[in-house]
Amino acid sequence: MExxxxxISGILYTIAVYLILNKNFLRIILGVTLFSHAxxxxxxxxxxxxxxNAPLLSENGDIYTDPIPQALIxxxxxxxxxxxxxxxxxxxxxxxxxxxxxMKKLKGESHE
Amino acid sequence: xxxxxxxxxxIPLLMAMVLxxxxxxxxxxxxxxxxSVLVVIAISAFTVYHVSEQGIxxxxxxxxxxxxxxxxxxxxxxxxxxxxxxxxxxxxxxxGFNSFEMGHKRHFVYPMILVLLSGVNGSFLTGDLFNxxxxxxxxxxxxxxxxxxxxxxxxxxxxxxxxLINVISSTLFVIATGYLYSVTGTLNMAHLSExxxxxxxxxxxxxxxxxxxxxxxxxxxxxxxxxLPGSYSAPPAPIAALFAALLTKVGVYTVIRVFTLIFYHDKxxxxxxxxxxxxxxxxxxxxxxxxxxxxxxxxxxxxxVSVGFILFGVSIATDQSLSGSLFYLIHDMLSKALIFITxxxxxxxxxxxxxxxxxxxxxxxxxxxxxxxxxxLALAGVPPLGGFVGKVMILKGAVSAGELIVSIIGLLxxxxxxxxxxxxxxxxxxxxxxxSEGQEYSTGTNALLPGTILVICIAGMGIGAEWIMTFISxxxxxxxxPSIYIEAVLxxxxx
Numbered sequence: 001m002e003x004x005x006x007x008i009s010g011i012l013y014t015i016a017v018y019l020i021l022n023k024n025f026l027r028i029i030l031g032v033t034l035f036s037h038a039x040x041x042x043x044x045x046x047x048x049x050x051x052x053n054a055p056l057l058s059e060n061g062d063i064y065t066d067p068i069p070q071a072l073i074x075x076x077x078x079x080x081x082x083x084x085x086x087x088x089x090x091x092x093x094x095x096x097x098x099x100x101x102x103m104k105k106l107k108g109e110s111h112e
Numbered sequence: 113x114x115x116x117x118x119x120x121x122x123i124p125l126l127m128a129m130v131l132x133x134x135x136x137x138x139x140x141x142x143x144x145x146x147x148s149v150l151v152v153i154a155i156s157a158f159t160v161y162h163v164s165e166q167g168i169x170x171x172x173x174x175x176x177x178x179x180x181x182x183x184x185x186x187x188x189x190x191x192x193x194x195x196x197x198x199x200x201x202x203x204x205x206x207x208g209f210n211s212f213e214m215g216h217k218r219h220f221v222y223p224m225i226l227v228l229l230s231g232v233n234g235s236f237l238t239g240d241l242f243n244x245x246x247x248x249x250x251x252x253x254x255x256x257x258x259x260x261x262x263x264x265x266x267x268x269x270x271x272x273x274x275x276l277i278n279v280i281s282s283t284l285f286v287i288a289t290g291y292l293y294s295v296t297g298t299l300n301m302a303h304l305s306e307x308x309x310x311x312x313x314x315x316x317x318x319x320x321x322x323x324x325x326x327x328x329x330x331x332x333x334x335x336x337x338x339x340l341p342g343s344y345s346a347p348p349a350p351i352a353a354l355f356a357a358l359l360t361k362v363g364v365y366t367v368i369r370v371f372t373l374i375f376y377h378d379k380x381x382x383x384x385x386x387x388x389x390x391x392x393x394x395x396x397x398x399x400x401x402x403x404x405x406x407x408x409x410x411x412x413x414x415x416x417v418s419v420g421f422i423l424f425g426v427s428i429a430t431d432q433s434l435s436g437s438l439f440y441l442i443h444d445m446l447s448k449a450l451i452f453i454t455x456x457x458x459x460x461x462x463x464x465x466x467x468x469x470x471x472x473x474x475x476x477x478x479x480x481x482x483x484x485x486x487x488x489l490a491l492a493g494v495p496p497l498g499g500f501v502g503k504v505m506i507l508k509g510a511v512s513a514g515e516l517i518v519s520i521i522g523l524l525x526x527x528x529x530x531x532x533x534x535x536x537x538x539x540x541x542x543x544x545x546x547x548s549e550g551q552e553y554s555t556g557t558n559a560l561l562p563g564t565i566l567v568i569c570i571a572g573m574g575i576g577a578e579w580i581m582t583f584i585s586x587x588x589x590x591x592x593x594p595s596i597y598i599e600a601v602l603x604x605x606x607x
Contacts, residue, residue: 020280025272028276032276032279032280032283035280035283036279036283036286039283039286039287039290042287042290043286043287043290046290046291046294047290047293047294068293068299069290069293072242072286072289072290072293075242075246076286079246079249079282080279080283082253083253083275083279086253086256086275087275087276087279090260090268090271090272090275091272093263093268094268094269094272097263097265097268098265098268098269106269106272106273
């Protein structure tokens with residue numbers, strides 16, 4: 001199962017890198033989002049998906065699943081959610097002010 | 113007593129929340145911001161004293177003991193940098209109080225600066241790798257807001273690149289942390305150091321360390337600095353000064369921390385790579401600085417050069433070069449703040465960024481001219497000032513370790529740095545004046561107070577180097593000998 005998830009996250013990384021290398025700003029934002037999702041999947045997979053019981057005191061059992069990767073993923077999801085929102089607003093404002101969503105045209109001019 | 117290390121994080125964060133409620137009352141906001149940063153400086157200066165007397169302060173958050181819970185670790189390196197960072201923030205605020213536009217003041221510039229300070233202090237103090245990521249994000253999100261605040265075209269354009277590059281590098285940080293966790297099974301830095309030492313740093317761990325080096329290189333401007341000159345020249349001068357003095361230095365601090373505490377076993381490979389990265393950074397940064405004709409761009413390229421120089425000292429990793437790096441790091445925070453503040457004042461006087469349109473300022477702003485001149489000398493490392501001591505120590509360490517080529521590169525780039533900033537000085541202060549009557553007395557005076565204080569500190573660092581070295585050698589001791597750090601953090605469990 002872990003191998004399967006890792007392959008999935010690899011495919012997601014590929015798509016994310018392809019999108020990030022685009023010129024269109026919206027596609028870059030989508031690429032960044034996919035990039036962080038692929039990371040979350042990979043974090044889950046490389047530390048083992050489910051090794052045993054839930055790590056609660058009331059649960060009986062010898063083996064517990066490690067809760068730390070989940071905690072990391074949760075934190076990272078919250079942050080990437082906030083950043084995606086910020087990026088979307090930023091991209092929209094840039095489009096309104098500068099009239100373009102093409103990264104090539106955002107290089108700046110010498111007379112500024 | 114160990115609670116003392118949380119105040120530099122907590123006070124600015126809480127004060128930022130309070131300030132949001134006083135949006136219209138700008139006088140009150142300024143007073144509260146100034147006072148809270150002053151309190152942080154006082155507390156962190158006391159912490160420096162406390163650490164120098166009693167050793168490392170460890171705070172286990174929530175009462176969870178060390179490898180399981182998150183810890184804050186106040187060792188000498190961290191608390192020294194916290195003190196200097198808070199002090200530099202106060203100087204930038206003193207400059208900003210009178211030079212921010214009304215729009216900035218009304219749209220939460222002070223709360224955001226406080227959040228930035230909180231994130232910076234948190235990154236210095238934390239002893240947990242994932243917590244470091246979180247504090248990085250606190251700092252970066254505040255910086256995203258600060259860089260785009262005002263919404264000018266250039267700001268929007270540059271902040272898109274800045275945000276994108278930082279989001280991607282933060283994701284790489286999470287990936288690297290995840291890898292390291294799956295290999296070692298811990299996130300506590302002291303515990304990581306112990307586990308990596310026990311397992312021996314094999315190829316896998318070295319690969320992970322390179323991922324970390326990439327991430328921190330992106331954040332600090334080591335080799336991967338292509339985003340830096342553009343984004344540091346977009347925001348207004350006080351914010352640019354704050355960024356130049358603090359943000360890249362946090363990246364430098366994390367490189368120092370991770371590569372002296374955790375990944376120090378394969379120096380042949382990692383540290384040599386870091387040294388050549390630093391060498392290329394210095395060369396490219398210096399060439400960039402020489403080739404530019406806009407003040408902000410020149411100064412931004414100078415930030416890159418000094419990052420290269422500091423990390424050159426770190427990559428040698430001897431007692432002497434690490435002390436030199438730390439000394440130069442502290443000096444660089446002060447002198448970058450000084451040069452950006454005075455440079456910002458020059459820009460505000462002329463109303464333009466173009467060097468070729470400047471002339472003859474020394475008649476009307478003699479004090480500003482001298483402050484800028486001393487800043488220039490400090491950047492180049494001319495003897496009575498603080499930079500000299502740091503540079504000498506780094507170069508001595510490097511030469512005694514046999515790294516002659518990179519040492520010569522370091523010396524030559526210092527000359528280019530001197531030339532690039534001297535160019536600003538000559539163009540803006542010498543020659544015939546072009547100023548009109550109104551310009552002469554109205555602008556640029558708000559940089560004089562923070563500038564003077566910073567000059568006194570920089571000169572003091574040179575003259576009182578002996579006294580400062582007592583603190584720095586204590587910090588270096590922990591860097592050279594990580595077992596001190598490990599013992600302080602993991603005192604409960606014996607290995």
